[in-house]
Amino acid sequence: MTTHVETLPGGLRVVVETIPYVRSVSLGVWVGVGSRHEPPELAGISHLVEHLLFKGTERRSARQVAEEMDAIGGLLNGYTSKEYSCYYVKVLDEHLEKAMDLLSDLVLAPRFDPADLVKERRVVVEEIKMYEDTPDDLAGDLLMEAAWGDDPLGRPVLGRETTMAALGPEAVAGHHRASYHQRATVVAMAGNIDADAGVRLVHRYFAGMSRDGVTGTGSGPSFRPGYRQRIKAVEQAHVCLGYEAVSLADAALFDFHLLASILGGGSSSRLFQGIREERGLAYSVFSYASPYSDTGLLGVYAGVSPGNVRSVLVAAAAEIDDIRAGGTTPEELQRAKDQVKSSILLSLENTANRMSRLGRCLLLLGRVVSPEELARRIDEVSLESLTTMARRVLDPNRVALAVVGPEGLPGEDDLRAALGGREGR
Numbered sequence: 209m210t211t212h213v214e215t216l217p218g219g220l221r222v223v224v225e226t227i228p229y230v231r232s233v234s235l236g237v238w239v240g241v242g243s244r245h246e247p248p249e250l251a252g253i254s255h256l257v258e259h260l261l262f263k264g265t266e267r268r269s270a271r272q273v274a275e276e277m278d279a280i281g282g283l284l285n286g287y288t289s290k291e292y293s294c295y296y297v298k299v300l301d302e303h304l305e306k307a308m309d310l311l312s313d314l315v316l317a318p319r320f321d322p323a324d325l326v327k328e329r330r331v332v333v334e335e336i337k338m339y340e341d342t343p344d345d346l347a348g349d350l351l352m353e354a355a356w357g358d359d360p361l362g363r364p365v366l367g368r369e370t371t372m373a374a375l376g377p378e379a380v381a382g383h384h385r386a387s388y389h390q391r392a393t394v395v396a397m398a399g400n401i402d403a404d405a406g407v408r409l410v411h412r413y414f415a416g417m418s419r420d421g422v423t424g425t426g427s428g429p430s431f432r433p434g435y436r437q438r439i440k441a442v443e444q445a446h447v448c449l450g451y452e453a454v455s456l457a458d459a460a461l462f463d464f465h466l467l468a469s470i471l472g473g474g475s476s477s478r479l480f481q482g483i484r485e486e487r488g489l490a491y492s493v494f495s496y497a498s499p500y501s502d503t504g505l506l507g508v509y510a511g512v513s514p515g516n517v518r519s520v521l522v523a524a525a526a527e528i529d530d531i532r533a534g535g536t537t538p539e540e541l542q543r544a545k546d547q548v549k550s551s552i553l554l555s556l557e558n559t560a561n562r563m564s565r566l567g568r569c570l571l572l573l574g575r576v577v578s579p580e581e582l583a584r585r586i587d588e589v590s591l592e593s594l595t596t597m598a599r600r601v602l603d604p605n606r607v608a609l610a611v612v613g614p615e616g617l618p619g620e621d622d623l624r625a626a627l628g629g630r631e632g633r
Contacts, residue, residue: 211566213402213574218419221393223326223566225398225408227559233304233399233612234563236296237315240423241387243367243502244290244360251360251493252367253375255288255381256325256332260380261295262286263324266317267268270324273310280306288365292571298560305409310451312413315388322377326613329372336366343446343612344492344511350610354434355505361429371502373427390414396567398508399559425542429503435620436610445613446519448625451601453497453504456572462500462548463584463597468497468506469544469593470536471527476543478527479508487523489516501572506601517611518618521626526600529628534595541594545586552582 211225241254262284264270267305268468277284282299297306339345348362352534356362395410432454452466472495483493512520556560556579569576604627612619618626 210403211578212246212407213570213576214343214407214408216390216414218408218415218417219389220414220417221394221480221570222407222410223394223396223570224401224403225566226403227399227562230400230559231300232298232464232559233301233307233397233401234296234559235304235311236294236396237306237311237589238394238396238567238569238605239293239388240291240292240392240571241383242289242291243363243365245387245625246360246367248358248361248363249371249374250358250379250383251363251371251381252332252365254293254387255366255416256328256372256375257334257380257384258286258288258293258295259328260324261314261318263321263328264319265313266319267313268310273314276306279425282307284380286431290361290365292568294564294567296560298394304401306395308409316414316417318384320377320381320384325375325377329375332366333369333372334595336364336372337368341366342442343442343444344355344509346440347446347448347509347610347612348507350436350438350612351450351608353433354506354610355435355450355452355608357434359429361500361503372467385418389418391419392421392423393417394567394571396563396570398562398566400514405482405504412499415549426473430609431503431606433606433608435608435623437620438612438617439618441614442611442612443513443614444511445517445611445617447510447517447609447613447623449508449524450608450610451501451506451603452508452606453601454499454597455502457497457501458499458504460593460597462582462627463589464499464504464506464601465497465595466541466544466546466586466589467531467601468495469548470540471495471506471531472508473537473544476545477530478509479524482527483510483520483523487519489520489523494518495553512611514617515612517613518622518626520622525627528598528604532595534591534601536591536594536598541591545589549583549586553579553581 280303286295297307355363490512496506498505
């Protein structure tokens with residue numbers, strides 16, 4: 209396997225990983241615009257534009273898009289995140305040019321029919337309501353708001369129901385025109401494709417992409433240990449904790465990933481064993497690492513009976529305190545290393561996942577990180593560096609909190625006291 213990276217004259221970056229022993233090619237277009245790049249009055253516009261790109265182009269109706277993709281047996285989709293929008297397709301290698309033609313048409317020449325805009329705004333509102341009715345997802349969104357406050361990073365990717373009505377045709381077209389340009393875009397391919405042939409195809413189909421526009425940048429968010437609560441008539445309390453962590457570019461990124469794994473990344477993790485297996489206080493409890501281009505968050509989630517919220521937080525705090533004190537064992541660290549490496553390397557057996565890794569790395573880091581480098585950096589993490597990371601991140605006095613649940617839950621002071629924060633000392 210070989211990886212080739214090239215920047216076209218207009219600034220568009222291309223990365224191709226040749227895998228000669230497969231029959232598929234995965235192709236993705238990565239644009240550096242997401243919800244954290246939106247002004248408050250346009251919250252959710254990046255996600256709405258993503259929806260509308262699938263509603264037809266100047267050359268194809270939405271039905272034609274679907275029929276052409278089905279005719280070659282391809283898989284076409286897209287999504288929006290905090291920091292980028294992605295459109296991708298997976299096809300047999302013999303159909304790559306057809307897929308490139310179709311995907312470039314969607315990205316470069318969307319129709320933006322006003323009638324489609326009206327319908328898709330309604331669709332997005334229903335999607336927002338679906339998340340509101342999913343308490344664990346809602347708790348995760350509230351945690352981001354508690355951690356980042358009014359910064360765009362704290363807003364949900366979908367936007368808010370109150371902002372949807374203001375997103376008219378001119379705003380949508382203007383957002384696309386300003387954000388979808390060559391310097392903000394990466395085209396990534398992985399599969400049975402020659403690198404030179406791949407670059408030639410990108411040049412042929414994307415040369416007309418605008419060279420002018422705004423490059424999305426975050427606003428330098430400031431973490432705050434805030435608190436958000438939403439009362440809902442549900443059976444469980446959904447509790448999220450958030451700690452300020454490190455960015456994708458931080459040299460200690462893999463200490464962060466391993467810390468999250470040891471704390472609550474699997475069935476042998478501290479939280480799973482201590483809270484679920486030993487005490488039987490929760491069915492779902494885990495932690496996760498969310499690094500961004502300039503900051504990061506370590507999150508902890510537990511879904512518990514309302515009467516057990518405080519007990520769960522006390523148990524979580526005990527595990528966190530032990531890790532901060534250097535209590536991680538060599539066996540735990542090695543198990544976490546093997547788990548994280550396996551998760552990364554096994555995912556790369558799929559061309560779509562390989563393409564995704566290439567696109568994200570080049571877009572957010574400006575370079576491609578090889579699997580060998582990933583494995584090496586994981587192996588270099590020591591017990592000492594892991595403890596340093598734990599002390600850096602898991603500060604009991606700097607915890608963002610979000611809770612979704614029924615009436616009668618403990619208040620903020622009681623929750624912080626259970627975690628051993630300021631109110632608990």
